[in-house]
Amino acid sequence: MRYILNRLLVAYVRDDMSNHISWMEFPALGGDGEAEGEPKSDLAIWCGRKEDCPSHMLDRPPVWLASVPYMPYIGRRARGRMPKPETLADLDAAVLLQCAAYERWPAVSAWNLIVRSRRQGVVRVQSPDLLHELVLGGAGVALLPAIAHKSNYNLVPLPEPFGQFFPVDVWLAVSDQRRHEISVKRLAALIADHFATKQNGVLSR
Numbered sequence: 001m002r003y004i005l006n007r008l009l010v011a012y013v014r015d016d017m018s019n020h021i022s023w024m025e026f027p028a029l030g031g032d033g034e035a036e037g038e039p040k041s042d043l044a045i046w047c048g049r050k051e052d053c054p055s056h057m058l059d060r061p062p063v064w065l066a067s068v069p070y071m072p073y074i075g076r077r078a079r080g081r082m083p084k085p086e087t088l089a090d091l092d093a094a095v096l097l098q099c100a101a102y103e104r105w106p107a108v109s110a111w112n113l114i115v116r117s118r119r120q121g122v123v124r125v126q127s128p129d130l131l132h133e134l135v136l137g138g139a140g141v142a143l144l145p146a147i148a149h150k151s152n153y154n155l156v157p158l159p160e161p162f163g164q165f166f167p168v169d170v171w172l173a174v175s176d177q178r179r180h181e182i183s184v185k186r187l188a189a190l191i192a193d194h195f196a197t198k199q200n201g202v203l204s205r
Helices: 001-016 089-093 101-104 105-115 128-136 182-196
Strands: 041-049 063-075 097-100 121-123 141-145 153-156 165-172
Touching: 041 182, 063 101, 063 105, 063 128, 063 182, 097 101, 097 105, 097 128, 101 105, 121 128, 121 165, 128 141, 165 182
Parallel strands: 097 121, 097 141
Antiparallel strands: 041 165, 063 141, 063 153, 063 165
């Protein structure tokens, strides 16, 4: 997901040097959970549930952009220490790496069920970037977007254990006060068009 958005941002900034953009991590999940004092963004993009829309963007329903398929990955550095998991039972020999946001994603419930059933052999992190680095370092198995290996050879996809992708919904919301500004409307349209192309590892309706 981060890879897709970063490419979009590069294209947008190159096209218009008049932009003034703060590209930041989503501060919290859900309107009630937003951190006090956090800057109010003009746009928000997130994976998972529609209900996790920021509170200052609730005037209109969020827009569904696409579904990003996720699948398990292992780092190439881990392959010397453990065999490539090919069944769900094989995952018992691997440490499972879990991002906190996944716990709120209905689409990955089968993965979450296995993680929750573990009494040991689980590492939970808040940051998707840290999760990515842990997989690359060979620390264990984690869910990542199904195009992750295309940008890094050291990420090895594991399609066999579950035999399917986990399609995670991606949502877009715009600030109630800023939605009519030309720059905001333009960026929102660019984001929607980017996902609608079906060429960026996403699934559109």
